[in-house]
Amino acid sequence: xxxxxxxxxxxxxxxxxxxxxxxxxxxxxxxxxxVAMAFLVIMLAAIGIRGIGAFQQTEVALTVVFDETHxxxxxxxxxxxxxxxxxxxxxxxxxxxxxxxxxMSSGAGFNLQNMYRAxxxxxxxxxxxxxxxxxxxxxxxxxxxxxASPQSERRVSDKEIVWIDSLIADGALExxxxxHFFTGGDSREPELAGIFGAFMGSIFSLAVCFLLSFPLxxxxxIYLEEFAPxxxxxxxxxxxxxxxxxxxxxxxxxxxxxxxxxxxxLPRSAPLVGGMVLAxxxxxxxxxxxxxxxxxxPPSIREAAWGMGASSVxxxxxxxxxxxxxxxxxxxxxxxxxxxxxxxPLLMIGxxxxxVDIPGSFTDPATALPVQIFLWADSPERAFTERTAAAIIVLxxxxxxxxxxxxxxxxxxxxxx
Amino acid sequence: MFKKTLTVAAxxxxxxxxxxxAADMSRDQIRIVGSSTVFPFSTVVxxxxxxxxxxxxxxVESTGSGGGLKxxxxxxxxxxxxxxxASRRIKKSEVEKCxxxxxxxxxxxxxxxxxxxxxxxxxxxxxxxxxxxxxxxxAKDVPAGEGKTQPNPYKTWKDVRSDLPAVKIEVMGPxxxxxxxxxxxxxxxxxxxxxxxxxxxxxxTDKKAFKALCQSIREDGGYVEAGENDNLIxxxxxxxxxxxxxxxxxxxxxxxxxxxxxxxxxxEPTFENIASGxxxxxxxxxxxxxxxxxxxxxxxxxxxxxxxxxKAWGTEGYLADKGxxxxxxxxxxxxxHDATALANLSM
Numbered sequence: 155x156x157x158x159x160x161x162x163x164x165x166x167x168x169x170x171x172x173x174x175x176x177x178x179x180x181x182x183x184x185x186x187x188x189v190a191m192a193f194l195v196i197m198l199a200a201i202g203i204r205g206i207g208a209f210q211q212t213e214v215a216l217t218v219v220f221d222e223t224h225x226x227x228x229x230x231x232x233x234x235x236x237x238x239x240x241x242x243x244x245x246x247x248x249x250x251x252x253x254x255x256x257x258m259s260s261g262a263g264f265n266l267q268n269m270y271r272a273x274x275x276x277x278x279x280x281x282x283x284x285x286x287x288x289x290x291x292x293x294x295x296x297x298x299x300x301x302a303s304p305q306s307e308r309r310v311s312d313k314e315i316v317w318i319d320s321l322i323a324d325g326a327l328e329x330x331x332x333x334h335f336f337t338g339g340d341s342r343e344p345e346l347a348g349i350f351g352a353f354m355g356s357i358f359s360l361a362v363c364f365l366l367s368f369p370l371x372x373x374x375x376i377y378l379e380e381f382a383p384x385x386x387x388x389x390x391x392x393x394x395x396x397x398x399x400x401x402x403x404x405x406x407x408x409x410x411x412x413x414x415x416x417x418x419x420l421p422r423s424a425p426l427v428g429g430m431v432l433a434x435x436x437x438x439x440x441x442x443x444x445x446x447x448x449x450x451x452p453p454s455i456r457e458a459a460w461g462m463g464a465s466s467v468x469x470x471x472x473x474x475x476x477x478x479x480x481x482x483x484x485x486x487x488x489x490x491x492x493x494x495x496x497x498x499p500l501l502m503i504g505x506x507x508x509x510v511d512i513p514g515s516f517t518d519p520a521t522a523l524p525v526q527i528f529l530w531a532d533s534p535e536r537a538f539t540e541r542t543a544a545a546i547i548v549l550x551x552x553x554x555x556x557x558x559x560x561x562x563x564x565x566x567x568x569x570x571x
Numbered sequence: 572m573f574k575k576t577l578t579v580a581a582x583x584x585x586x587x588x589x590x591x592x593a594a595d596m597s598r599d600q601i602r603i604v605g606s607s608t609v610f611p612f613s614t615v616v617x618x619x620x621x622x623x624x625x626x627x628x629x630x631v632e633s634t635g636s637g638g639g640l641k642x643x644x645x646x647x648x649x650x651x652x653x654x655x656x657a658s659r660r661i662k663k664s665e666v667e668k669c670x671x672x673x674x675x676x677x678x679x680x681x682x683x684x685x686x687x688x689x690x691x692x693x694x695x696x697x698x699x700x701x702x703x704x705x706x707x708x709x710a711k712d713v714p715a716g717e718g719k720t721q722p723n724p725y726k727t728w729k730d731v732r733s734d735l736p737a738v739k740i741e742v743m744g745p746x747x748x749x750x751x752x753x754x755x756x757x758x759x760x761x762x763x764x765x766x767x768x769x770x771x772x773x774x775x776t777d778k779k780a781f782k783a784l785c786q787s788i789r790e791d792g793g794y795v796e797a798g799e800n801d802n803l804i805x806x807x808x809x810x811x812x813x814x815x816x817x818x819x820x821x822x823x824x825x826x827x828x829x830x831x832x833x834x835x836x837x838x839e840p841t842f843e844n845i846a847s848g849x850x851x852x853x854x855x856x857x858x859x860x861x862x863x864x865x866x867x868x869x870x871x872x873x874x875x876x877x878x879x880x881x882k883a884w885g886t887e888g889y890l891a892d893k894g895x896x897x898x899x900x901x902x903x904x905x906x907x908h909d910a911t912a913l914a915n916l917s918m
Contacts, residue, residue: 508614510628
């Protein structure tokens with residue numbers, strides 16, 4: 155009797171200590187999550203603040219005359235230059251005129267060309283249109299070029315600032331939503347550079363990657379998990395698959411170069427090859443996740459199916475696979491998200507390139523979103539800084555959308571037992 | 572579900588087969604590879620060419636000068652590039668490699684110059700250095716009397732020259748894989764090193780030792796390899812007033828509100844000084860055309876003509892706006908003539 159008393163007393167004495175330890179453990183957990191969240195918020199905020207500017211673009215309202223001779227010469231920039239000079243008739247010296255026309259983007263003429271192509275009856279007409287301003291004007295408007303700094307240290311001279319201010323006073327110079335960023339291909343002029351080409355490149359690559367790696371990965375997993383005998387050979391295969399998942403991605407790029415380009419003679423820079431290389435990289439991830447999903451299906455399901463007289467194939471296809479599918483999809487999406495962010499393997503197969511045309515098929519030259527970010531980050535023009543951050547935002551949105559789709563699919567197919 | 576998977580697999584097979592078939596077709600788009608220094612200029616021309624002509628915009632890859640020439644020299648045919656950019660001249664060994672793979676006719680086009688600047692933050696004091704002093708500050712071993720060397724003892728700039736500030740030597744520059752590094756070694760380190768007569772004499776007697784002494788950069792923290800991204804160096808210089816950075820002129824041109832180029836041998840790295848040749852740390856940039864492809868891949872001649880036009884590489888051309896230093900007028904005329912005629916390279 156006295157023994158049990160001392161026993162429960164001992165428990166009572168240790169109880170507060172154990173409660174404290176538990177509380178401390180929970181606090182550590184919360185602290186860890188808080189630190190991780192803080193870093194995430196800082197990162198997202200930094201990218202957001204830098205990149206948000208690129209969604210707007212400075213444009214200038216100009217009254218342009220669709221002059222017949224210029225249209226014949228295909229000299230669209232001359233129309234822009236003429237209307238700028240008409241707007242500032244007081245500018246007479248040659249160097250000043252040059253400075254004045256440099257306020258406008260070299261792509262402004264292409265805007266007019268596109269208008270004309272859509273409506274050839276414009277010849278000889280006079281229209282007021284909003285045209286793209288140069289990146290230096292854009293940077294001044296967004297505050298990335300400091301008006302207060304000495305003239306010799308900024309890329310916009312005092313004269314130009316006077317012109318810009320008079321345009322602003324007339325309401326002829328404004329920040330507008332930058333649709334071109336979402337619809338255009340790459341350009342070396344920051345104000346004309348768009349993300350759509352890289353976006354399509356990523357879509358094509360991921361489509362190939364998915365079409366190759368998902369069926370192959372799922373079939374491999376089913377065979378290894380449900381049908382293959384357990385012997386030394388399957389052990390070797392299993393170890394190899396696990397090792398492949400840890401191979402640095404650049405190695406897959408070298409493999410792609412040696413096998414797909416040099417041996418099979420597939421085209422360079424094509425999203426088809428990019429997707430194939432990424433598929434090699436994603437396969438192990440998908441196989442491992444799919445096997446884990448199959449293993450999680452309780453044996454009672456299989457036994458019940460067999461008991462009802464189903465064959466092994468029927469058991470797997472009708473009962474096990476549907477139950478394992480949500481887990482497989484999750485693994486696939488994780489693998490695809492990894493593939494979406496890869497640029498190293500694409501370097502070897504020529505997808506790190508300057509490509510203006512938007513790819514329309516699997517064999518057209520293309521880049522991918524991470525590659526575009528890399529190329530813009532390396533460009534000297536200051537306006538590319540915000541475009542780099544904006545491209546990162548696009549990539550993140552793409553990623554989040556992919557994950558959302560995965561969550562929705564999983565919720566839809568999920569079955570409880 | 573299984574049937575669906577099968578269809579998907581079949582579709583993937585068709586895609587793969589389609590790709591293989593496309594590779595046999597003749598190419599209608601110019602492929603350019605090569606130097607990351609020439610990349611910004613080459614891409615501007617490619618974009619202009621694509622927008623103003625009826626040809627497709629060329630695809631330009633940034634592979635580095637050496638990597639570009641390797642791809643370029645690997646043969647004639649659809650899968651090999653048509654043009655390669657280089658921030659140095661093609662080597663004799665590369666011409667031979669080309670020839671052994673059937674690339675026998677190459678046109679060399681010099682496009683202009685690139686200055687390499689020794690820059691620091693605007694807030695930091697300006698310095699005027701000689702190449703000898705830069706070498707002394709960055710070399711792994713420095714002379715200790717005639718014929719003898721010692722590990723670099725200089726910790727601050729004041730140790731190198733007594734009127735320089737007493738701040739720690741900290742220079743951020745490109746890694747050995749970069750063409751800018753090659754050019755810096757050749758134009759600054761070698762030259763600075765050769766200002767010692769006994770080392771210069773060694774160049775003839777023991778070339779290996781000469782190279783080891785002149786081209787080895789210190790590894791004790793005085794020189795920081797900052798990666799290939801020059802924007803990053805600019806940002807670091809802006810934050811660290813004591814540091815110097817080594818990069819191409821176009822980055823100085825774009826960031827004059829943050830950094831300034833320092834005088835080397837008493838000459839400031841300005842557009843005019845580099846163009847006139849007064850600023851000693853500048854190098855020529857080139858591209859090479861595979862003549863066997865001209866006429867087969869549409870647009871090669873027209874692209875070369877666009878590059879070699881006054882509106883591109885002239886003193887007021889759009890490449891000058893991007894930071895390329897144009898060649899003198901006579902040199903432009905000569906190379907424009909050779910380029911349009913696709914004259915074969917002579918070493």
